[in-house]
Amino acid sequence: MDFFLDQEHLVLQSRIRSWVEKNLISGEKKELPIEDQARQLVTSLGREGFIAYVTPKRFGGVRDNVQARDLCLIREELARGSSLADTMLAIQALGSYPITIAGSERQKEQYLPPIARGEVIAAFALTEPQAGSDISSMQTRAVKHGKEYRLTGVKSFVSNAGLAQTYVVFALTDPEKKSKGISAFVVEADTPGFVFKEKFSLISPHPIGVVAFEECCVPGTQLLGREGDGLKIALATLDTLRCTVGAAAVGLAQRALEEAIRHSQNRRQFGQALAEFQGIQFKLADMATELEASRLLVYQAAWMNDHGQKGLKQKSSMAKLFATEAAQRIVDQALQIHGGMGVVVGSPVEQLYRDVRALRIYEGTSEIQKIVIARSLLENKY
Ligand SMILES: Cc1cc2nc3c(=O)[nH]c(=O)nc-3n(C[C@H](O)[C@H](O)[C@H](O)COP(=O)(O)OP(=O)(O)OC[C@H]3O[C@@H](n4cnc5c(N)ncnc54)[C@H](O)[C@@H]3O)c2cc1C
Known part of the structure; x- marks a missing residue:
């Protein structure tokens, strides 16, 4: 996967991974209304400089141009820790990218920097x-x-x-x-x-x-x-951001796989750890293989976006379709490996089971992604 990334991406990946570990996975969970949690997340992600990746450097961002690979790396890691954190970052991108690609200088100067700092919600x-x-x-x-x-x-x-x-x-x-x-x-x-x-x-x-x-x-x-210009702006926004939905699916599936491995090593039945049964090992192997395939499709599409490659629409649809459908299967298997504990409200896999579902619907359902892919094949485009 690293062949789609450069050194700067790897530094960002390590920074967001440790922030997520400290603040979203190990950190104390607060019982706040969802709107308050959402506002706090935007403030923290803005303060840490992660939302800055959604806008260009001239307007409060980090890079000269917004990169899909940066957004994929951030979304993957955030989703691994908290689906809500991923959502808040994603919507800052969705609500600002049309301004980035179609706004006047005045519009960009007025709206993008406060969104990048997490002071304004988009x-x-x-x-x-x-x-x-x-x-x-x-x-x-x-x-x-x-x-x-x-x-x-x-x-x-x-x-x-x-x-x-x-x-x-x-x-x-x-x-x-x-x-x-x-x-x-x-x-x-x-x-x-x-x-x-x-x-x-x-x-x-x-x-x-x-x-x-x-x-x-x-x-x-x-x-x-x-x-x-509206439809053109909406579609261009979705073309760039579609693979980042796939990245969020990869993050949720990664967490599900980790939870499944941990549980299968700790839980004993019939005198041995679940992980020692070949039936469980085969499940883990299938989950990991689907996850790896998803990751490759997602970062390939993000790389194509960042390099202005032809054929992006088809590849980003494939990435979203495959990664979100695979994540659903991976999370389901992780829950199965947890047995009854998997359906207890509040357990990590129960939460993942609910978190993963919407990804197959928003920013183009799986069926719509198939229409896009089929159309590109039948029009002999790529
Ligand atoms: C969590 C979440 C967040 C969202 N956030 C936003 C947002 O911020 N802004 C925004 O504007 N929208 C947002 N949406 C809306 C989202 O983009 C739509 O839900 C999505 O585009 C599908 O539209 P629909 O729900 O009306 O389903 P419909 O279009 O009614 O589709 C219903 C079903 O029919 C299928 N279907 C439709 N047409 C075809 C066809 N031609 N061939 C085969 N099957 C077909 C669909 O795939 C789906 O399974 C969000 C949705 C969700 C769930």
């Missing part, structure tokens, strides 16, 4: 009640009135809804053009007409909810790029 609002996998059925409208746009519509499944101060919002400026008539805007949470409607709880800790735009007046200067 969000990305694309999904709607009637527009999930099919973005083209979007209904949120942005109508131009003089120098401003009036946004009307509802966005659901917005991670960080209610917590975030800065939202990248996608809305139709020209409904006749369908998906080519989508535009992207930066909307601040205190803009009149921006309404935080509700939050809901998922099976794994993740701040998420619904926001609405009720004649929300957004200055024309908040448009990202040009009118009609």
Whole structure:
């Protein structure tokens, strides 16, 4: 795997790994409401300089350009320690990357540095009640009135809804053009007409909810790029970040494998450790092999992203598809190896079992990844 990484990546990997060990794995667990935990995590990750990897150097970041490999390394290690920590880092990236790739100098200077420092929480609002996998059925409208746009519509499944101060919002400026008539805007949470409607709880800790735009007046200067660029901006963002979802899956699966090895060595049945049964050894071998294959696909896609290689879309879809599906199987086997202890609420594998599920859904479901891969094959692209 190291052939996709350079010395700077290895230093980052070692730094984030020891921070996670100290603060998320060995550290004292606090029973706080999820929103408070989420805010604290963004503050700590910002203070430690890890969120800085989501923006370019000129705007508070570390590297000249945002690197998928940095984000994969950070997400893998965070997910190994805490799915919520991984989520908070991931959404800072998702909510800022559209500004990085399409924002004006003023927009980048205003929004990116505070996000990089963890002082401002970001969000990305694309999904709607009637527009999930099919973005083209979007209904949120942005109508131009003089120098401003009036946004009307509802966005659901917005991670960080209610917590975030800065939202990248996608809305139709020209409904006749369908998906080519989508535009992207930066909307601040205190803009009149921006309404935080509700939050809901998922099976794994993740701040998420619904926001609405009720004649929300957004200055024309908040448009990202040009009118009609919205879909291009959303897809380019997802193309770069998709492999990082795979990296989070690798982190969860890595933790599951570690827990399974430890338990199988400690638990004795029929007069010997579980690890001495070949049936258990075969499970561990399959888990480790799937994990290694996932890691290779993820860092290959991240390397391709960072080197501007053709064929990224297909490879990042393969990485997300394989790594998230494999992580589900690995976590399930880890739980099986724990027997009854595996389903006791609060045990690490029970938590992993709940944490791993959403990765196969967000930023393009497994089925949508297969459509992308098949399309690239049938169009004979790569
Ligand atoms: C934890 C979490 C966080 C999220 N965060 C955000 C966020 O921050 N911002 C945001 O905008 N969105 C977010 N989402 C929304 C997410 O991107 C959508 O849930 C996802 O795109 C799927 O849309 P849907 O839920 O409407 O499912 P649907 O599109 O209704 O799909 C339902 C099922 O049908 C399948 N399906 C759909 N179309 C096809 C097809 N053509 N062929 C075969 N099968 C198909 C899907 O694969 C899926 O299994 C989040 C979701 C989750 C679970």
